[in-house]
Amino acid sequence: MKKYTLNILLVIFAIGLLFAAHFRMIDGYIQIVVMTIGINIMMSTSLNLVNGNMGEFTCGHAAFMCIGAYISSILSVLCFGSHFGEPLLPAASVVIVFPIILLIGGVVAAISSLLVSIPSFKTRDDYLAIISIAVNYMIISAIQNMDFIGGSRGFQGMKGTVWAMVDIFDGPWMLFWVINFTVFTIWVIRRFISSTYGKGVNAICQDEVAAEIMSVNTNKIKIINFMLAAGLAGCAGGLYAHIIGYVNPQSFNILKSTEALVMVYLGGMGSLSGAIMSAIIFTGLLEVLRSQAIIDILISPATFVFPDWEPTAGVIKWVMIPLLLIIVMQFRPEGIMGNRELGDVFPWLKKFYRFK
Amino acid sequence: MQTQAKTNESPVMEIRGLTQNFGGLKAVSDFNVQLKKNELSGLIGPNGAGKTTIFNLVSGFYQPSEGEILIGGVPTAGLKPHKVTSLGVGRTFQNIRLWNDMTVLDNIRVAQHSQLNYGFFHSVIRSKLYHQREKEITENASELLNVFDLMKYADDFPKNLPYGTQRKLEIARALSSHPKLLLLDEPAAGLNSADSKDLIRLIRWIHETFDVTIWMIEHHMDVMMELCTQIKVIDFGETIAEGSAEHVRNHPAVMTAYLGDENI
Numbered sequence: 001m002k003k004y005t006l007n008i009l010l011v012i013f014a015i016g017l018l019f020a021a022h023f024r025m026i027d028g029y030i031q032i033v034v035m036t037i038g039i040n041i042m043m044s045t046s047l048n049l050v051n052g053n054m055g056e057f058t059c060g061h062a063a064f065m066c067i068g069a070y071i072s073s074i075l076s077v078l079c080f081g082s083h084f085g086e087p088l089l090p091a092a093s094v095v096i097v098f099p100i101i102l103l104i105g106g107v108v109a110a111i112s113s114l115l116v117s118i119p120s121f122k123t124r125d126d127y128l129a130i131i132s133i134a135v136n137y138m139i140i141s142a143i144q145n146m147d148f149i150g151g152s153r154g155f156q157g158m159k160g161t162v163w164a165m166v167d168i169f170d171g172p173w174m175l176f177w178v179i180n181f182t183v184f185t186i187w188v189i190r191r192f193i194s195s196t197y198g199k200g201v202n203a204i205c206q207d208e209v210a211a212e213i214m215s216v217n218t219n220k221i222k223i224i225n226f227m228l229a230a231g232l233a234g235c236a237g238g239l240y241a242h243i244i245g246y247v248n249p250q251s252f253n254i255l256k257s258t259e260a261l262v263m264v265y266l267g268g269m270g271s272l273s274g275a276i277m278s279a280i281i282f283t284g285l286l287e288v289l290r291s292q293a294i295i296d297i298l299i300s301p302a303t304f305v306f307p308d309w310e311p312t313a314g315v316i317k318w319v320m321i322p323l324l325l326i327i328v329m330q331f332r333p334e335g336i337m338g339n340r341e342l343g344d345v346f347p348w349l350k351k352f353y354r355f356k
Numbered sequence: 357m358q359t360q361a362k363t364n365e366s367p368v369m370e371i372r373g374l375t376q377n378f379g380g381l382k383a384v385s386d387f388n389v390q391l392k393k394n395e396l397s398g399l400i401g402p403n404g405a406g407k408t409t410i411f412n413l414v415s416g417f418y419q420p421s422e423g424e425i426l427i428g429g430v431p432t433a434g435l436k437p438h439k440v441t442s443l444g445v446g447r448t449f450q451n452i453r454l455w456n457d458m459t460v461l462d463n464i465r466v467a468q469h470s471q472l473n474y475g476f477f478h479s480v481i482r483s484k485l486y487h488q489r490e491k492e493i494t495e496n497a498s499e500l501l502n503v504f505d506l507m508k509y510a511d512d513f514p515k516n517l518p519y520g521t522q523r524k525l526e527i528a529r530a531l532s533s534h535p536k537l538l539l540l541d542e543p544a545a546g547l548n549s550a551d552s553k554d555l556i557r558l559i560r561w562i563h564e565t566f567d568v569t570i571w572m573i574e575h576h577m578d579v580m581m582e583l584c585t586q587i588k589v590i591d592f593g594e595t596i597a598e599g600s601a602e603h604v605r606n607h608p609a610v611m612t613a614y615l616g617d618e619n620i
Contacts, residue, residue, distance in 0.1 A: 191479060191482060192480055195490070196462075196493060197469070200466060202458055203469075207455055212437045213437055213441060214529065214533075215438045215467065339457065
C-alpha cells in the first residue's frame with residue numbers, strides 16, 4: 001500500500017478539488033487558475049517531448065494549440081450550438097461527445113504537425129526553429145482570413161456545450177475535463193518515453209547518426225514524436241477554448257509559444273516532472289504578477305529614477321518573465337530539474353509511488 | 357566438410373565497381389570486394405584514402421554514384437541506413453558514438469530497435485506484445501553485457517566509463533542486433549599498446565564466438581597483421597594492393613603510398 005501513497009494522495013487531491021468547486025468552497029477565479037495550470041502542464045510536457053527529449057528546437061507550439069482550439073470549437077458549435085444552423089446532436093449526448101471532440105481537435109493538430117516534422121528530416125536547430133515560427137504564423141494568418149469562422153474577430157459559442165453539460169448535472173465540468181486530460185497527457189507521455197520504442201527519441205537527441213545506424217527509424221520516430229506533442233497541445237487548445245468560451249487567432253501567437261518554451265526551459269530539458277513543476281510555478285507567477293499592488297512594490301525602486309513611470313501589471317509581466325528566464329539561464333542553465341526526474345533527485349520518493 | 361559447404365555459400369557482402377563522387381572529387385573509384393562468411397579482413401590506406409567513405413556507403417549513409425553493394429545477396433541501393441542495419445550490418449565509429457545520457461543497458465536495448473515489432477500504440481497501452489518484446493530485448497541485452505563482462509556497468513552512463521571500455525561497449529552495441537557483418541572503423545584508435553593487445557584478443561574472440569564476418573579499418577599495422585587474413589590497401593580511392601598481410605606489407609605501391617616515393 002505504501003508504494004501507492006503518492007498516487008492515492010493525487011487522486012484524493014483531484015476529487016477534493018472537484019468537490020470544493022462543486023460546493024462553491026473555491027471561487028471561480030481559483031478554478032480558472034487551476035484549469036490554466038492544467039492546460040499549461042499539457043503544453044509544457046508536450047513541448048518537452050520535442051524540445052527536451054528529442055533536442056530539436058521548435059518555437060511554434062501555440063500553432064497546434066490554435067488548430068486544436070478551432071477544430072474542437074467548430075465541432076462543438078456544429079454539434080450543440082445554433083451558429084451554423086440546427087444542432088446536429090441531441091444535447092443529452094454532450095458528456096460522451098465532448099471528449100471525442102477534443103480528441104478530434106488533437107488528431108487534426110497532430111496531422112498539421114507534419115508541416116514541421118517533414119522538414120525536420122533534413123534540418124535541425126536554428127533552421128527548424130525558423131520553420132516552426134513560420135508554421136505558427138501560417139496557421140494564425142490562415143485562420144485570420146477565414147471569415148466563416150469569425151476571422152480576426154474570433155469565434156465563440158462553445159460555452160453552449162459547457163452549459164449543455166451543466167444542464168445534465170450541475171457541476172464543475174470543465175475542471176473535471178481539464179484534470180482528466182492532464183492526467184491522460186502525463187500518462188501517455190510517460191509510457192511512450194519510458195518504452196524502448198520511445199527511447200529512440202532520446203537516442204536521436206544524443207546522436208542522430210548513431211541512432212540511424214543502430215536501426216532506429218529516425219524519420220518515423222520524429223513524425224510520431226511531433227504528432228504526439230502537437231496532438232496533446234491540440235487537446236489543450238480545445239480545453240482552453242471551452243473554458244474561455246471565445247478564441248481569437250492572436251491569442252495563439254508567438255507570445256503563447258514563448259510561454260510554453262519558458263516553461264520547458266525553466267523545468268529542465270527532457271524532464272517530465274520538471275515540466276509539470278515549472279508549469280505550476282509559472283502559472284502561479286503569472287497570476288501573482290497580475291496584482292497591481294505587488295507590481296507597485298517591485299517597481300518602487302525604479303520610480304526614484306523615473307518618477308513619471310507608472311507601469312501596469314500586464315506590461316511588467318513580460319519584463320519579469322524574460323528576466324526570470326535570464327536568471328535561470330545564468331545560474332542554473334539546465335533548468336530546475338536538469339534532465340532528471342523527481343525520483344532520481346530524491347530516491348526516497350520512489351518508495352511512495354508507482355506510475356505505470 | 358562443413359567448412360567446405362560454408363565457403364560455397366553466397367558472399368556475406370559483395371561490392372562491385374563502387375564509385376563515389378563528391379562534386380569533382382572522386383573519393384572512391386571502382387572498388388570491388390567480396391567477403392565470405394566468417395572472414396576477417398581489413399582495409400587500410402593513408403589518411404583521406406576513402407576508407408570511411410566506403411563504410412558510409414555500405415551502411416547506407418551515402419548513395420553510391422556508380423556500382424552496387426549486396427548484403428547477403430540483397431542490393432542496398434536506395435535503402436535508408438536503418439534498413440541496411442536490419443539486413444544484418446553492425447558498425448562502430450571512428451570517434452565513439454555512444455548515447456552518453458542513456459544507461460549502458462539502455463544503449464544496448466535501443467540498438468535493437470528494428471526488432472521491437474511493436475509501435476506507438478503498444479507502447480502506450482502496454483499490451484501483452486509490448487511486455488513480451490521488452491522482456492526478450494532486456495534478456496538479450498543482459499546476456500550480451502554478461503558475455504562482454506560489462507554487466508557491472510549496466511546502470512552507469514557511458515560517458516563515465518574508461519575509454520577502452522567505451523570501445524568495447526560500442527562493439528557490444530553493434531553486435532546486439534545479431535549482425536552477419538560487423539564493420540569496425542578504427543577500433544584501436546586512441547588505445548595504448550596494452551589496450552590494443554586486449555582489443556586483438558577481443559576481436560578474435562568475437563569472431564569465433566558470434567559467428568560473424570568482420571571487416572575492419574585500422575591504422576595500427578600490428579593489429580592488422582595479427583588479425584586479418586585478407587587486406588586491401590586503397591589510396592586516393594583506388595585499390596593499390598590486396599592479399600595476405602605479408603604480401604601487402606612488402607608491396608612497393610603500399611610503401612610508396614605510406615612512406616613516399618624514394619625517387620623524389
